[in-house]
Each structure stands twice: as structure tokens, then as C-alpha cells.
Amino acid sequence: MNSDNKMACTFSGKREKRMPVGGQAVIEGVLMRGPQRWGLAVRQQNGEIVREHWDAVLRTSSFWWKCPMIRGLVIMFEMLKIGIRALNRSAEIALGDEETITPLEFAGSVAFALIAVIGVFVALPVWLAHLGGEFWSLSETWKNVFEGLLRGTFFVLYVAGIGLWKEIRDVFRYHGAEHKTINAFEAGVDMTPENVMNYSRIHPRCGTSFLLIVVIVSIIVFSIAGHGSLLWKIMMRVLLLPVVVGISYEIIRAASSIQKLGRIILWPALSFQYLTTREPSIEQVEVALAALEEALDRPLYDRSGGEEYNEFGE
Secondary structure, eight states, X not given: OBOOOOXXXXXXXXXXXXXXXXXXXXXXXEEEEOSSEEEEEEEOTTSOEEEEEEEOOOGGGSGGGTSTTHHHHHHHHHHHHHHHHHHHHHHHHHHOOOOOOOHHHHHHHHXXXXXXXXXXXXXXXXXXXXXXXXXXXXXXXXXXXXXXXXXXXXXXXXXXXXXXXHHHHHHHHHXXXXXXXXXXXXXXXOOOHHHHHTSOSOOTTBHHHHHHHHHHHHHHHHHTTOXXXXXXXXXXXXXXXXXXXXXXXXXXXXXXXXXXXXXXXTHHHHHHHHHHOOOOOHHHHHHHHHHHHHHHTSOOSOTTSSSOOOTTOO
């Protein structure tokens, strides 16, 4: 997942208006967000690429998109909502599954996922840190550090574990294709699959980098919760999670705007992307380009193999 940023792109030597763009990988495809709409591209089992798009919410129309701390939460919930929609639709297209999920089934899936996340990444680290702190007679500060290290370790092991599944590896390859496409777009190069393949699969605004920053920030924020029983600590961590998310988003946003220094600051989080992305094939990059074209509502390169595409007809 990439949050908004501003960038420029050149087509046939012309400078385009700077615009926000971001995206995420889905099943056998990529979802991209342009200034005014979402673009989805998925490769079917017969090799054809299916494209779809729908309108995006104009972020400048609401106060919440601009308010520091709050905007990170708003963007996270928007990406979660759109991401679930895109994942369901990509499964229908890629796997030929036309069965629809009922509202009750959807609510049950979301509830189960939330319980699992709270259990594994909140309650379990708190409990183990509490036991370890009592055993080693750690101070509350070191208990919080130990808890954060446990949470980060669980998260890394989880991502590394699911990456062993072929289906998830394919999603990670599309994740790499999405990053390469956005990096090439931001660089202003001719948007051909061959050019895009030369760019990095690492991107500073990636959602996985954001999650690792969340782990680090949580160590500091949760220390403010103070002492208390095990149940109190778990409850306070759940209640303080929006604060952690808001601060983490602002760190990512600030670091992304200061280029080289920002990359140095975010280096640990950026390195984590080597687990959540894989080198894509040129066919997967073609899908990512198709998604970006849908999001921007225009072609980016000439697929006929003729002269370089020029949207101005020159």
C-alpha cells in the first residue's frame, strides 16, 4: 500500500501536472489510485488483462484529509475498504469465482481478522513481555522495549512465513510490479514495460514500511500508558492504536518529503520490503501499467509496437 504524494511525469518530452498516485497488489493483479479514480487490472487464466475503474473520493473536499494525525487514520480506513473490495473483485476475475460474499459473511471475516490481529500482535506480546519482565526483573521501560521487539519479531516472522506459499509469493511479485511502475512514473521516463523493469521494487511510501514504523512508534506511545494489570495494558494498547497510526503516518509523510535524508531515516522499514516484494515478470509489470492507465484514464505507451506514444497527437 502507497499513501499520497506529489510527482511529475513526462510524456514525449512534455511535463505533466503533478498528481497523487498510489497502489497495492491484489490477486493476479494491481490496484492503482489516480487523482480522481481507482484503476484495477487483473490477468485472467486465459492470459487476458481485465480492467475496471471506479471514482475515488476527492481528498481535498474534506477537512479530515488535511488534519495532521487524523489524516493517517482516514487514509488507512479508506485503503482497507477499497483494498477489500479490490481483493474480492480480483479473486472473481482471476479465479472465475462469481460467488458473492454476503454482508454477514463479510462482517464475520472482518471480526475474525481483528480478533486475530489483537490476539497475536497486541495481547500475546504484552503477555510475554509481562512474564519476561517479571522473570528478569525488568523496569517498565525495558518491558515496553521487549514488548515492541516481540511485536516486531512476530510481524516479520508472519510475513516471512506467508511468503513461503506460492499464491502469496505471486501477490508479492505483483507488489514489486506496482512499486516499479510507480517509481518509473515518478521518474518521468517513457512508460514501457522494459523501462519499468529497470526500476527498484522498493518504495518509501509502501504500507509495509508504515507497519514497521508503527511497531517502533508503539514502543514510545505505549510507555505513556503507565503501569497496571495485564488486562489494563492490553486495553490501553488497543485504545492508543489510533494515536500510534497517526504519528507513524506523519513520520512516513515527513521522511518521504526530504528525499535522501528521509530514505536514511526509513532505511530499516525500506529494507523490510525485500520480504514483502519479489522481482516481477514483465507480464506482471504490464498488468501494473494497465492499472495505472485505468487510474489516470489514458494510455501510457503504444502497445502496437510502432512509434512512441504521444497523447497530444503530434
